[in-house]
Amino acid sequence: MEGTSKEGSKVWTDNERLKLASKLDAELDEYISNLEKKSYTEGWPEDRWEEEMEKHPFFMKKTPEPGEELSPLMEGLQQLKYGEDENTPEELANNYKEDGNFNFKYKNYRLGILSYTEGIRTKCKDIDLMAQLYNNRAAAHFMLKNYRSSLNDCKLALRLKPKYIKVLNRAATCCFHIKDYEQCIDFCDRLLDESPTDKIMLYLKSQAVVEGERLKRDKRKQDRLEKNLNKKEEELLNIIKEKGINLEVIEGKRNLNLKDLEPQIPEMAQCSFHLDAQNKLIWPVLILYPETKQTDFIQNFHEDTLLIEQLEQLFNDPPEWDSHRRYTPENINVYFEDKDKCSLHKVNVHQSLGQILQHERFIVRGGTPMFLIFVKSSKAEEGFLAMYV
Numbered sequence: 001m002e003g004t005s006k007e008g009s010k011v012w013t014d015n016e017r018l019k020l021a022s023k024l025d026a027e028l029d030e031y032i033s034n035l036e037k038k039s040y041t042e043g044w045p046e047d048r049w050e051e052e053m054e055k056h057p058f059f060m061k062k063t064p065e066p067g068e069e070l071s072p073l074m075e076g077l078q079q080l081k082y083g084e085d086e087n088t089p090e091e092l093a094n095n096y097k098e099d100g101n102f103n104f105k106y107k108n109y110r111l112g113i114l115s116y117t118e119g120i121r122t123k124c125k126d127i128d129l130m131a132q133l134y135n136n137r138a139a140a141h142f143m144l145k146n147y148r149s150s151l152n153d154c155k156l157a158l159r160l161k162p163k164y165i166k167v168l169n170r171a172a173t174c175c176f177h178i179k180d181y182e183q184c185i186d187f188c189d190r191l192l193d194e195s196p197t198d199k200i201m202l203y204l205k206s207q208a209v210v211e212g213e214r215l216k217r218d219k220r221k222q223d224r225l226e227k228n229l230n231k232k233e234e235e236l237l238n239i240i241k242e243k244g245i246n247l248e249v250i251e252g253k254r255n256l257n258l259k260d261l262e263p264q265i266p267e268m269a270q271c272s273f274h275l276d277a278q279n280k281l282i283w284p285v286l287i288l289y290p291e292t293k294q295t296d297f298i299q300n301f302h303e304d305t306l307l308i309e310q311l312e313q314l315f316n317d318p319p320e321w322d323s324h325r326r327y328t329p330e331n332i333n334v335y336f337e338d339k340d341k342c343s344l345h346k347v348n349v350h351q352s353l354g355q356i357l358q359h360e361r362f363i364v365r366g367g368t369p370m371f372l373i374f375v376k377s378s379k380a381e382e383g384f385l386a387m388y389v
Helices: 014-034 046-056 072-082 089-105 109-121 127-143 148-158 165-177 181-193 199-242 309-312 353-357 379-386
Strands: 279-290 295-304 332-337 344-346 369-374
Touching: 089 109, 089 127, 109 127, 127 148, 127 165, 148 165, 165 181, 165 199, 181 199, 279 353, 295 309, 309 332, 309 353, 369 379
Parallel strands: 279 369
Antiparallel strands: 279 295, 332 344, 332 369
């Protein structure tokens, strides 16, 4: 029959095929247009796609900062690598070691230390792995010149592996850097027991021996110097006692030393009392003017110098703050405060400093004799004296 195949199926003409295709396209368009309109919300927003991509572990350019929000994928990956439920202590320790090695390779030594520390905290039972973690953390500390911390980690590694060559080498080097030459030699010897021809350790040991002897020599010289200084200090304090001068004793101390007698005022710190060639005392002296709230400082006041002579030098040129020239040697009274700070004592300005200091009520505080000066019969003098009645 015309229009059919041998098997009985219909044979389509080209026009029939085109009509059928058009009909199917129209039906599909109608079906799609009748679907419920929904917006897609699971993708990255157009205005923030770069920001979102940065959070993706495959595309991020820097590791997240502590406390920074992580993407769900990153959290999942971290859980796989660092989760205690997903890993054994040995697996965790090894993961942290790998992180530390990565940071060490790129000279991020502080991050490396953090990673190695986390690995150590797992307390895994693999002794070799724990020794490696301590060794690697020691290496990171060493690169940061934290030689004492590095040495401590070396010792912890050696407890686990006493013949760890790398660690013995680093421990010896750390000891040399911190000038612990005896311990340096000990670590060198331990390494040389395992490797007698190690040229680096042989050289380091020889240097430690030389520097150790030099250190001992310098220590002996310093001890002799301190002994001589202590002897001079004792002689100086004995001279003061023999002259009957009272020195303030710091509360809680039985014996004075020269450091206790250093001036406490910064401007006077370099002007401590001392002896001249004739074993005469020379003092730094502080002069206070309570009425004007001014001070004068005499750096070297010889004990044989009369107070009036020093006052004449002070007031030879009137100070800027004394525009009315009220402060003159003839128009002032000089006082000192007694031991108990309960009364003022008037000073005879025609006495020498040494004679004044020998007064039974005078006390030298902080190695610096102090005097108060008032204009005679002034209201300031009357008011100040009234405070001590």
